[in-house]
Amino acid sequence: MTAIPRNQWYVAAYGREIGNELFSRTICDEPILFWRTATGEVTAMADRCVHRRFPLSQAPSRLVDDQVICGYHGFTYGTDGRCVAVPGQTRVPRTARLTRYPVVEQDSFVWVWIGDPDRADATRIPRAPWLDSPNYTTVSGMEPLAARFGLLVDNLLDLSHETYLHGGYIGTPEVASTPITTEVDDDAGIVYVSRHMDDAECPPFYAKSTGLSGRISRWQDIEYTPPCLYKLHSRIAPVGVLPNDDGTDPDAFHVEVVYAITPETEHSTHDFWAVARDFALDDDEVTDFLAESNRTVVLQDVEALDVLEQVVAGEPERYQELSINIDTGGLAARRMLKRMIDDATTPVAAS
Ligand code: FES
Ligand SMILES: [Fe+2]
Structure with a gap:
């Protein structure tokens, strides 16, 4: 049994740590990939390629126009975690998608929900309003x-x-x-x-x-x-x-x-x-x-x-x-x- 409470919000980073480049941090044993999209939102998904589990935060993986391209064989993912391109074939397997994590940026923190995404309720995130007041x-x-x-x-x-x-x-x-x-x-x-x-x-x-x-x-x-x-x-x-x-x-x-x-x-x-x-x-x-x-x-x-x-x-x-x-x-x-x-x-x- 795990000794870490799941179905909870956790601070993953300060907002300032995440920009328009690949950023990885392990939260509750889950390696998570973050970046800030062109519209300024923080996105969070599993930092493991569905193909052979190469870390997507690891060079030569790279971010191009809000798509992350795996540095091993080129599987390419959009901001919703869905795989949009694979090498050597035009058909992308339907199941090729990365787990996404609910994210909320608040009080200078980036909060991430660890657990069943259907239970994520952003109104339950505790506040620390001084930090960006x-x-x-x-x-x-x-x-x-x-x-x-x-x-x-x-x-x-x-x-x-x-x-x-x-x-x-x-x-x-x-x-x-x-x-x-x-x-x-x-x-x-x-x-x-x-x-x-x-x-x-x-x-x-x-x-x-x-x-x-x-x-x-x-x-x-x-x-x-x-x-x-x-x-x-x-x-x-x-x-x-x-x-x-x-x-x-x-x-x-x-x-x-x-x-x-x-x-x-x-x-x-x-x-x-x-x-x-x-x-x-x-x-x-x-x-x-x-x-x-x-x-x-x-x-x-x-x-x-x-x-x-x-x-x-x-x-x-x-x-x-x-x-x-x-x-x-x-x-x-x-x-x-x-x-x-x-x-x-x-x-x-x-x-
Ligand atoms: S491990 Fe990512 S494309 Fe092969
Ligand atoms: Fe102390």
Whole structure:
């Protein structure tokens, strides 16, 4: 049984990664070929020629006028995946077509549906509107992770690790010492984890970007929509400064930290990260600093999780955990993910 939830939307790429050339990425064990058509739409289909399975993203395969020509024997496919020409005969076999994947471009991401295409409902894709909003400045990237995606989910749902793994960047003693509250909305499919630090040290990540010196009020409100989209609403303000009753919050700094957690295979993950801020919008120094710092933080996680994957994969019979309060959010997320996996593998009853 697979440990990856299917019949789900996953982030496959940033829109900027896909242009008018062949681009390949493996999502949930499926090698997928992407390109942006002449009309600007992103198209997604299997990256394996139906003839002898040569990867269509691989040179000398090429894209000519919205048709991809296999570099091995020349089978040619249109944007709908249908084969339009084969060598040595005029008749194209009827079954010669590539699997197509539903695709939606939204909030700077390219989302792809993995599973039964008839169940793809684009309205269910969770939103991250800050990422392409003019009211925010965003830095983003993607790091490959040689670990199963569940380890990254655990990692992001329990930020107490910031104190230890990310000291000197985003970690301070208060993150680990402040208790969390966890809420699960099963109908909406969201796990919330909150940690509000009312009087905390300001870590360099926020001191340098906001210019605040001295102690701060630091709120971390996590909103995870399994399987793929994780949002950390981060609020930083001088100690004692609170939002107004009407919800406006002009004296605080807001950072929306977004992760898209996309399985590449059962044991590797695409770790998409983005940091959107509502202050110092045109300050390139702040932009460069946040990009560099966050990438460093992500790589600290990657290094730790790559090690953990080796442990988990290598010692399955001895693998045992001991969970405490800080793990409540992670455990709730695991339950939701398990349900998604079970649902996707349960045959739908005939009606
Ligand atoms: S493998 Fe593609 S044409 Fe033969
Ligand atoms: Fe981390």
